[in-house]
Amino acid sequence: MSSSFLLSSSMLLMIAFAAASAFGDPEPQTPPAVPAPIHPSTSKVTIVPNTTVDDAFKKGLGFVESSEFKINAGRRDAAGGAEVHGRDTDIFYILEGQAVLVTGGTVEGSKTIAPNEIRGSGLSGGESHPVKKGDVVVIPRGLPHWFKEVPQTPFLYFVVKTAAPEGAK
Numbered sequence: 136m137s138s139s140f141l142l143s144s145s146m147l148l149m150i151a152f153a154a155a156s157a158f159g160d161p162e163p164q165t166p167p168a169v170p171a172p173i174h175p176s177t178s179k180v181t182i183v184p185n186t187t188v189d190d191a192f193k194k195g196l197g198f199v200e201s202s203e204f205k206i207n208a209g210r211r212d213a214a215g216g217a218e219v220h221g222r223d224t225d226i227f228y229i230l231e232g233q234a235v236l237v238t239g240g241t242v243e244g245s246k247t248i249a250p251n252e253i254r255g256s257g258l259s260g261g262e263s264h265p266v267k268k269g270d271v272v273v274i275p276r277g278l279p280h281w282f283k284e285v286p287q288t289p290f291l292y293f294v295v296k297t298a299a300p301e302g303a304k
Contacts, residue, residue: 139244145209157228158222161217165229169194169196170187170190170196170198172197172198172199172200173187173198173199173273174199174200174201175199175201176255177214181199181303182201183198183206183294184209186304188208189210191207192208192210192230192291193210194210195207195208195209195210195211195260196208201297202298203297204296204297204298205223205294205295205298206293206294206296206298207293207294207296208294209290209291209292209293209294210289210290210291210292211213211232211282211285211288211289211290212217212236212285212288212290213285213288214281214282214283214284214285214291214299215242215281215282216254216255216256216257216281216284217243217254217255217256217257217258217279217280217281218252218253218254218255218276218279218280218281219242219252219277219278219279219280220251220252220255220276221250221251221252221253221276221277222250222251222276222278222294222298222299222301222303223276223296223297223298223299224273224274224275224296224297224299225272225273225280225294225295225296226271226272226273226274226294226295226297227266227268227270227271227272227273227274227292227293227294228270228271228292228293229266229267229268229269229271229272229290229291230291230292231268231287231289231290231291232267232268232287232288232289232290232291233265233266233267233268233281233286233287233290234262234265234266234267234271234281234283234285234286234287234290235264235265235266235282235283235284235285235286236263236264236265236266236280236281236282237257237258237261237262237263237264237277237280237281237282237283238261238262238264238274238278238279238280238281239258239261239262239277239279240258240259240260240261240262240279241253241258241259241260242254242257242258242279243257243258243259244256244257246277253279257281257283258279258280258281258283261279263273263283277297286297
């Protein structure tokens with residue numbers, strides 16, 4: 136190769152790098168942090184502002200957490216995965232939409248994702264329950280459950296998770 140070709144190639148590369156740094160894509164942005172849940176007081180009332188609750192339902196996030204319970208804004212725009220909670224009882228109040236909830240059966244593709252938390256792709260067997268706005272559902276700890284179908288979206292549900300003491304039977 137000729138030295139003039141190498142020189143012109145090097146010059147083009149330098150111009151390209153300079154242009155990319157001046158006009159190219161900005162630095163990769165880190166995703167916005169998930170807001171930390173509110174930890175309620177044990178000696179006074181805790182009020183969660185409606186803007187915090189509304190934001191939680193837009194994203195399907197937990198927003199209050201203590202050692203004894205959690206409050207989540209459940210949101211599904213499609214079917215989810217199967218779940219089993221070893222210590223938590225789920226109490227759902229359906230706010231909007233409808234779904235088919237399957238309970239019981241065997242978790243397919245079962246994986247322990249955290250202590251006392253199992254997830255899977257679905258359930259084999261079990262019982263189907265159509266649920267809709269206004270229904271309250273109580274899922275005892277240890278019972279596999281899965282929103283198999285979500286024909287009306289968004290499906291929004293208020294979730295209170297009560298935690299059994301460690302080692303409870």
